[in-house]
Amino acid sequence: MKRRLPLLIVLITGIFGAVAFFVPYPAIRAADEIMRNDVQRIIAAFSLVLGVGSIVQHHMLKIQRRAQYYSYSYITIIALIITAIIGVFGGIDVTRPGILPTRFGSFSIHIQTLYSNMMVPLAATMFSLLAFFMASAAYRAFRARNLEATLLLLAAFIVMLGAVPFGRLIHHQLPAFAEWILAVPNTASKRGILFGVELGIFATSLKIILGIERGWLGGGK
């Protein structure tokens, strides 16, 4: 029951998901739309419980065990709770305020203000840091040892130089050449890889529907 019922549900919903694409009858189309717009969306929204629950559990355990840097876990939990309270009760649209006041004179603590002034700077800076680490990793990985590594290095350099005004100063055709690399050899290799990826998705989906792949059931009986 604990394993067979979920496997049966996967089989039924999987067959329905695949067949609905080909069946033109309005009743099947309507059921497919309900499945996509209502069932999937609402159930997927609840799945956030797993993610948020896991992160809270992880940080609570760190605090309980007084693990290294455990005091920072308080920051995560407090920031999560405060942001969620402001967002859920203060409303998400600036024009439609919620039950929690988010404006005190000219100072706002609205969720969109938090998003623009805390989340965006943190995320953008975090990702911009990767430019430095990628450059140092590239220095070690891309040394032109053979033809293949040299081609990789050259393609990366041409694409980078073609995207900045300095590239045009080196040669006026460099941006066009960078565009050509992206549009022709890059498309050819990506398309070849994409065939493999899509066949992989096809095979894995089939394995999940038929109950051959059961990793998603997790441990236990």
Add this chain to the structure above:
Amino acid sequence: MTLSTDPWIWIAAILTLAIFSFLYRENPFYRFAEHLYVGIANGYAITFYWHRILVPSLFDRVGSSSTPLSTKIWLIAIAIIGALYFTRFIPRISWLVRIPIAIVLGYASGASIPRAVSGEIIRQMKATIITRASFANWQSGLWAVIILIGVIATISYFFFSTERRGLLKPLSYAGIIFIMIGFGASFGYTVMARISLFIGRLQFLLGDWLGFIK
């Protein structure tokens, strides 16, 4: 130089500097900003799912007098199935979490099969096949031939079922060449995207915060 007087600009600038401090070494300022980001991002995700999915798709419709009773019962049933995710934290009945996962995973797997075949594989094959229209001018014709050779060569590189002899040997080697150019181009493109983010942060610090640039 005109320093910003907006407290939010100061908060954003201090958080930006805290993250950049990682370039020197891992330090308490970076750890603070990192943990704050995780907390805010999760809090925002809760807000987003609540206001953009649960309220309009579930609560508003269940509470509306214009929604038929059968739809209301159906929506409540979906919500109960979704709420089974909470059982993950109750060991005795934690297996029930498999039911909402099975519905989402099953349908998504099933729906991805025709999408993968007709939406991706067949469409990409159509785009690769050379037709008379490909030779509208000599350039587009030549590029179409290079793309066709590149796709066949890349696929042949991943063909491991037989020993690389005869035609397969040079073809798979040509595949490596195409793959390396593709990876190099992707790498260059990604680095440029990160650098443009970095320039954006510098513009914010020097412009919005310190007022050095307008």
